[in-house]
Amino acid sequence: MMDRSLFAVALATPALLLTACGGGEPAAEGGITPKQMADALHAVMEADRTVYTRRVVNRLQNKEQVIQASEHFEDDKALPLPAQMFRFGAEMVAENEAAGFTYSLQSLWPINDQNAPRTEAEKTGLQFVADNPGENYYTTEALGGTEYFTAVYADTAVAPACVTCHNDHRDTPRSDFEIGDVMGGVVLRIPVGGS
């Protein structure tokens, strides 16, 4: 977790300096646009999430069967779920005001109601990535007096475990996910100026 957030911060800090005056506009030659920064950060998040799912959870739980992954990992002495791992990283970055961006994993059909979209951009973006597989959604929005560049990336059912766990969960509002379906999305925000 630590590695990921540190890496993300390392990426974010110079990028932020470069974009601070550029706003949502393309940056001057050699600069990084908010979109480029968002795409780069998302690439790291996606890679880490996949590595954790495949090399830790799937290997230890399904293949080698030495330890389970569980929502109550502390009480059950188990591994955190990939979505929890992701959220803990997001919370750590959110606590770090110098990080210069925030992110979260959300869904139109969330197990945890707190992961339902809240802002208009989130609602539109999650619907867009669900309707347009392979495409990302980019917009700007004003929240709490600050202007943000907001990007939404699809989160897809890449493994059978995604589908079975979500479909069978007591709290799920949707039980017909199939492999390859868009199950939700990563929402990433970069402040681009006060409003």
Next chain:
Amino acid sequence: MASSTRRTLIWGLWLLLSAGIGLALGYRLLGGAEQTVFMPGEMSYAHHQFGVDCQACHGEAFAGGEALQAACLDCHGEQMRARDDSHPRSKFTDPRNAALLTRIEARECVTCHLEHRPEITGPMQVTLPIDFCANCHQDIATERPSHEGLGFASCADAGCHNYHDNRALYEDFLLAHLQESPVLADPRLPVATAIAPHGPALTAMAADHPPTHALSAEQFAAWAGSGHAAGGVNCRDCHGGEADLEWVAEPAPAACESCHGAQVAGWRLGRHGMRAHEELSQPLPPLAAADARLPMAPDAPGTPGCTSCHRAHDFDLVHARVEACLGCHADPHSRSYADSPHAALWQAEREGRAPPGSGVTCASCHLPVVERAGAEGEARWLAEHNQSAHLRPNEQFIRPVCLNCHGMGFTLDALADEALIERNFTGRPAGHVDSLDMVAARLRDAPTPAGGAGTP
């Protein structure tokens, strides 16, 4: 002419007076004396013990909100993490919550826990109207139809939800404890891990106090029969008196700390030792029993240090577990202990009629033996000396204490019954908490386990 001299005189006097008052207040403000003169309202139950030390929370020269928040976390931060706080600040710093924050500024402790406002301070030191959950969870009934029609003032009722600590109240935990009997099959509390001996056992002959500091026969016998003598702890290990260390007649808690660090640290965080907490700008003298807000025995000695409960020299744990507490505390709950079923169990354990851990003392609940990682990450069981750690809300007792001996349903009912608590659990719970029934009903409607356990 005369009138102008008088005017000069009056002005001079006024200036002098103002300067005098200013100086006196300034001296106090800068920590030269008690600062209570500036206090805008009486301090809460939680903090009144160091109410004379404004800087403890407000920092030097009354720094702003950031410093205040940092001060809260200096004392409470670690505990909040250990409790797996359900609403940590990090949940609210994401801008997607900006709209929620206009309804309730959940990033700051003082939004809900204002100090100096006794007229609006409720249970748990909460100064917001108790239905504050509605700010964010209005639509709870769509997620949980069973909650339809439940008032938001009842969310935090005993046995349901807490804003911060839900370790014993989350659905799957309740589910795991659905069908338990009031008293479990082998009701026993954990026993503290023995501390490694300091050296070989010492006999009375080996006492190394300097000849100038003779002990009374009682003190001598007390030490010789103590765990300290058995564990190789000699006079000078606590009192000093080596070449570079002066002999100290009454060693301070700091002397105990070198071997009992976790216990002393816990003590400094709780009601008993908070006036010796490092974050205070200066250590305060122990609270006089007369200044306590709980009913105390008239001759209560107060809580200056470790030996107040543990006694010097014999460090008798039997004494520390009950008699020490009752030497000061004289509220109805404490006074009812002697006739309680818990006390009878303790009597049986003391007389060797029942196994270790089967007796229930004051300390069993208020300074419970809990698991803590040792220096090498190994599990150790220690008495939690911060006696506030599990006190409020009282559901904090459930996991470390009650569930060792009692079923979940009985526990929730008992902790919700204030009259029963006042009688020190003599009798049966009068009411019934619905939490478990709600979980059982939901299980009938949606039987799949959360977390998809068993899925590939």
